[in-house]
Amino acid sequence: MKKRTCAIICHGGAGGISFPQRRANGLTKATSIGYGMLTQGRSSLDAVQRAIEILEDTSIFNAGTGSSLNLAGVAEMDAALMTSDMRFGGVGAITDVRNPIAVARFVMERTDHLLLCGDQALRFARLMNVPRYNPATKEKKRIWRRQKKARGNRYFKKVKNFVTHYGTVGAVAVDTRGLISIATSSGGITFRLPGRVGDTPLIGTGTYADRHGGVSATGHGEQIMRHMIAFRAVSLMQRLSARAAAQKTMSYAKRHQCACGLIGIDKRGAVVWAHNTKAMSWCFIKKGTLRLFKY
């Protein structure tokens, strides 16, 4: 079988870019390690999982350690993986684990299900011998206390400006066998209602792959869910170039007040990123060449 060119792209969320140097460092590390695995012949699934674990462990991103806290001050996290041969595993509103993406992989490979949520997702993680870990950082606790003072317990107040609250992480890779894999992980939106699950672990919304390509989306989860952003972009890849599919999806999203961004790879191995927010941090490597967002 002819070896395909491998590639990987990672993102650190769409919105504003605070601490760009720290984001650049985290993304460069995750993408480089993922790419190294691909060149050693490892699967794109292993590469995107490892890349996301690195981003989850980098506290500047809103995923894993450093996840934003919900109204009750708890980090409930979402994560999912999907492959172009339609394997999927996800967790929603999981607490007390270091790497939600690793639990999502267990859901994919050790169960007949696609998505586990809340306390039972945590219970499953314990059965898989995933140790207890509190992902809340001092910085996120400080932000939470400040917001709590300003907002009290107003659960249902709409957050006016989501832009600074985004920070989901995502990775898309294609390996030498042509398998495309996606992984997305998110700490959700600050001050959300407990139990809220965003777009990240729902097939077709924040995470989607099929034989035409794969996409990880980031941004305002509720709008991404309504408009099936990842599925929409991958479907367009069937008849359009990756770039045209991404741009068309972003124009559609903008028309529907869906502030978001995406990264993707199509079946020809074309790598793409696009966003309709002020900024998005990303990094990719293809044919040994690394490219990083400008800051």
Ligand code: GLY
């Ligand atoms: N896009 C991440 C979230 O809204 O949860």
